[in-house]
Amino acid sequence: MIHSDNLKPGDKIPSERELTERLSVGRSSVREALRSLELLGLIETRRGEGTFLRDFKGHHLVELLSTFILQDEQAKKDVHETKYLIELDCLRLIVQRNNEEKLNNLYNWLKKSDFSDDDFFLHIVTLAENRLILRIWLILKEYDIALHKQKKQMPRENYFTLLEALINKDHTAIISAFNILRKLSSR
Known part of the structure; x- marks a missing residue:
């Protein structure tokens, strides 16, 4: 309305x-x-x-709502897991959409920038070219920030490894690099 x-x-x-x-x-x-x-x-x-x-x-609506919605541990884990699943699906979409120029631009940006994990994955989710996924990811990211005030930054090389795997369209390397970035066990 x-x-x-x-x-x-x-x-x-x-x-x-x-x-x-x-x-x-x-x-x-x-x-x-x-x-x-x-x-x-x-x-x-x-x-x-x-x-x-x-x-x-x-x-600060997200933080306020998170105090009501995310009161149990399972809900908190679900936010984290869902955010990661969206990121992984975005990596698959990027490979399908075959946009080498944008990936090369991201690579050049990485070389020049002092970036955070959220900065990097915002670029990844944006490259997937799906506005609804982007909106959902942004909301989940805000919830995740509200839940985990301090996030540990991974070494820069790990982001480059993931991006190189994307550029090479190496699905196995993409999943492996993502799992390392997200500290997930390989399944």
Whole structure:
């Protein structure tokens, strides 16, 4: 509704009554949802004026939600594992899409840059050329950061090894290099 109504931060959102009609839900459900959004800091209510959309860019929503969603150890492991599975699938997509020029550009960037693991894999996921996968990976990455505040950086050579395997389209070497980067046992 925010997108379809082209609402921007500071804009007034529809009243409870209008939201009830447009969403075909009960007024108590709308009231509860608005209260939750206000607690998250995404909207603000001004007495006598209405409810307004707040600027949520840079909002720490992922960290906040992770405290509710990721309370058990299995959920935390699932985030980590799912992120890794997406990265591995992105490596397969890159090989299928055969984009040597972009891989060479990434190789040159690696040589010149001081990069983090997240920087490297953001490039990898972007090279897979699937926007939905990119969005999902970005969310999982934020959850992963919230769960593991300090991440150990692997040696630079390990990233080069993975990239060289990608350039050579060597599936076995790709999986091996990825497993080393992610400290996974070979299966």
